[in-house]
Amino acid sequence: MTDAAPLGVWSAPGRVNLIGEHTDYNDGFVLPFAIDARTAVAVAPRTDAVLRVSSSFDDSEASVQIADLDALFASPAPDSVPEWTTYPLGVAWALLHAAPETARPHGLDLAIASSVPVGAGLSSSAAIECAVAVALNELWGAELSAKDLTRVGRTAENEAVGAPTGIMDQTASMLGEADAAVFLDCRTLATEIVPLGLEPADLEVLVIDTLVTHAHSTGGYRERRASCEQGAAAMDVAMLRDLAPGDLERAASVMDEVTFRRVRHVVTENARVLETVRVLRESGPRAIGELLLASHASMRDDFEISVPELDTAVEAAMSGGAIGARMTGGGFGGAAIALVPRDRLDAVTDAVTAAFSASGFRAPRIFTVQPSVGAHRDR
Template sequence: MTGAATAGGVPARAANEFAKLHGQSPTGVWSAPGRVNLIGEHTDYNDGFVLPFALPFRIAVAARARTDGRFAVTTVGDDGRPQRAEPVPVEALEPAGVTGWAAYPSGVSWVLRHEGLTSGADLLIAGDVPAGAGLSSSHALQCATALALLGLAGIELDRPGAPSRSEVAAWVQRSENDFVGVPTGLLDQTASLCCVESCVLFLDVRSGEMEQVPFDAAAAGLDVLVIDTRARHSHGDSGYRERRAGCERAADLLGVPALRDIGSSGLDDALSRLPEELRPLVRHVVTENDRVLRAVELLRAGRLADIGDLLTSSHVSLRDDYRVSCLELDVAVDAARAAGALGARMTGGGFGGSAIALVPDEERDTIGDKVLAAFAERSLPAPGLFTAVPSPGAGRDI
């Protein structure tokens, strides 16, 4: 088992690979992190509350402007072999016109073109965010791409006249919703752009209000153990779309803008007015918003160890009401809790991906070993394990 993940030399690797491929150094390198969502799942597209933090794992984009108006993207994997997408005129980028991995950076270029903020560019992508693990590798890629393209236009975030990080997050969401065709909410983009070191980000998705809540697990004698189940996850799958559509239908039937508007005290009445198949979705969203608010109260009071039961309750709700868990996630959560975790839950959209467990630091290795044994007993591929610490958000590296 590894200890805390580190960003390492990802930006330097992107710069070096760019120079090897293009024969000159990039203008700059920008990177963005993956994220873990501590609690608050499937609440973002219901105008609710979320509580993510950024991972040390990052996607870096090395970039240089082109003079021919074309957008060219290359990605370099761990094996050092480049995959290059065919250069496309920026003016020709349109939804459904680019497929596969290249659609994600291309969609960002498309949005920024419509904002009058981008032209031709060479991009080289390198990173260490595990793909398909529910840790937001695609959003890290899109956020890093946005910062790189803005940087080439002479715009660096947090400087006078620059767009806000929330505005860039909305652009990234638009690129994924309208160009790639995946109906994600705002959690992942905002986390990648706005999280800061040593804190979790308490975000009210409706208002855009943010609070950086201190989160020092080590000082409390705890670790956040991430369990990458190796069960591949994708927001493009139909299950995610179906649940989002179900939430929107329920809100419409209840006559509210979003399920955020149903409070705990009004839950029973709301459920009585809905068809049976929509009730579990609404119950999860309402109770999950409540769990986020309670977790924030505990963290503000320095009671980090006391959030464990909320994490576990969140998983039960996601498993039984929202029905987005799977065998691997349930094995990870159950094994971690049986081995002594204070709480555990799936994190991310579900249907695969990763789980997190809040564990006493002196028991981390023992709990990790028991999770590995539980997977082996069921002849499941061994999960990846690492300790996550809240890390900086997106920015320029070189």
């Protein structure tokens, strides 16, 4: 351990996906935005070739892990490390492989703290990855672009952590802007900033964290991804991105009913993302409520990744006066979001709280988030 003063502090946000769920790994379209809950990493120099990471989550000290840089280059993380360390160590490993030969990797102490809720579908993992990535990119002189760093984060998540996610979370965390969403084409990785206009519309995004935890590296996520691959193969296309709503009639005739419903979700969700971008540009955020509701229904019925708590959150939010609501994130737990007029925040919060109590569910955590800027150096 070093007693040296920190060289600086870098941070990256979690994200809310406004619409476009499970489309990313199908080469489709997504529309996430960065939020004002962030993960910060303070970095101090070392005199050896050791990368040491420590963290403090929920006011309790987490384990620490020390990795030798030469060993890290060969493997993303030593054996038997605490699970959370695979995220920062995985980023270091991926960045070592992506960096040019002119980079100067050296030992560092990384201390990580976060206000992004874990397990809520707000991408606490990408916030860690992107905060560490921008710090190491600067301090090791890698000079990788922001889009390069999104790929570093995805590589860490896929290969070090073992979660078969797409690149949406890292893109939102790296490229987010205030009161705007990031429209991402997951095939070309082209991005466009889409103004949300929540402030002039007197709207807030309310997050309803069900406190039902999920993990992307477990079976449900993998099964859905496998179904998508099977559906694409049945339709003789590279990815489900290559299908349009007009192809669904034929799709129903060449695959089993469950696979068809998985395919239908992805195809119609891609169409909803494109429509949401159009409506935001032409009519503003108060006009997208029905699209959010249709997205939730598709995830509930066709992709089957909702849970009773999420359905209750969406229904209660609407009864309290929300414009639209949907679950967000990978599913099987996590959070729902509701687009709420500012003067209805209390009513929606009360409606959701009462509905959870009546259903015998654990009381949810309810809070607002603001679309915010992406990863950067704080000081």
